Amino acid sequence: MVQPDATVDSGRFRHVLGHFATGVAVITAIGPSGPAGMAVSSFTSVSLEPPLVAFLPDKSSTSWPEIRDAGTFCVNILSAGQEQLCAQFARKGLDKFAGVSWQPAPSGAPVLDGVMAWIDCELTQTFESGDHYIAIGRVLQLEASELGVPLVFFQGGYGQLQLPGSAEVGAAGDRSSGVSLEQLAHATGTDVSSLRRYATSTEGVVDELVGSYARWFRDECLQIAGRTLRATEAIDELLRASFDSMPTNRVAIMILQNERQYLGQRPEFTYLEPLEHDLVQVWLTTLQRGVDEGEFDPHLDVSLAYRFIRDVLFTVARWYTSGSGETPRQGVPVAEAYRSFILRGLLRNHESSEPREATAAG
Ligand SMILES: Cc1cc2nc3c(=O)[nH]c(=O)nc-3n(C[C@H](O)[C@H](O)[C@H](O)COP(=O)(O)O)c2cc1C
Secondary structure (H helix, E strand, C coil): CCCCCCCCCHHHHHHHHCCCCEECEEEEEEECCEEEEEEECCCEEEECCCCEEEECCECCCCHHHHHHHHCEEEEEECECCCHHHHHHCCCCCCCCCCCCCEEECCCCCEEECCCCEEEEEEEEEEEEECCEEEEEEEEEEEEECCCCCEEEEECCEEEECCCCCCHHHHHHCCCCCCCCHHHHHHHHCCCHHHHHHHCCCHHHHHHHHHHHHHHHHHHHHHHHHHCCCCHHHHHHHHHHHHHHHHHHCHHHHHHHHHHHHHHHHCHHHCCHHHHHHHHHHHHHHHHHHHHHCCCECCCCCHHHHHHHHHHHHHHHHHHHHCCCCCCHHHHHHHHHHHHHHHHHHHECCCCCCCCHHHCCCC
């Protein structure tokens, strides 16, 4: 039997194993005490059929029992630039979700904003091995962003991949999560030379895509608000305009959703804020008009209803932009179902049998 070398102590083990570069994921769940999460580099795929993944929680982890008891978890693959988020989820004994925005995955587990990809899972098996557990999850649903690059963990530090073509990113600005022209070309279904023809930098292309979509959509909504429609009709039109815009503006919406924080920090994108302000006002005033004119539930909390609608639109947009092969045609029944659900939630005397506080309007 081969004896282990006496020099294989934990320091040497860490040092040598640190030469294996990995991504970083945050495993999240809604545990018995609320949202839980931990940063891991031990995430891996396990099986294709059935689709299984694994991660290895340390036995000393206090988040692991929460994740285990939840029975479902979401793997959030971090993007370059999310080092702070990673550090927050690697610290013990603090509110790891403080200041972190997220949306629920189908299982309810948090999908953190701006991640490269997420994989929603059901915990199916756990094994004990040394000072860690091996947790296996069966994949329930998953999505990836086609833009950006992942956060990389190597020799105890963070880095990012240098993809071919990402030189333009450096030339265009000092952003930490790069989007290359190649990636944009791939995501927009065009070729790099056509993109270069009307923009000299990635930011220029992003501006072209995002700016023209945001302006067009704001004008579309203002135009709906300016028509003499009943509030219900106006909300219906606004929802239709939102859903209809998704299939043809996938990339602009994807950039706006995933990169909003970054865009907000760049002086050349400050024009987005007043556009968004106009949009919020259109929704809020139309909702308020519905209450004042007696069409909507008189107890409707207008700001909460707006947030609910916005979150639904975000979820549907994510679904459209996931590139999961859904065609606009397949998306129509889903958008229709959301639309009628929202409208029913707003209306006075709607036929829902749900308790009041559980309704969209509530
Ligand atoms: C880059 C990175 C990778 C990590 N990978 C793992 C891992 O694979 N397994 C693990 O148990 N902890 C890992 N950790 C440490 C955990 O994130 C940390 O111990 C945990 O969040 C502590 O909080 P808890 O007690 O709430 O679980 C990693 C930390 C970092 C920064």
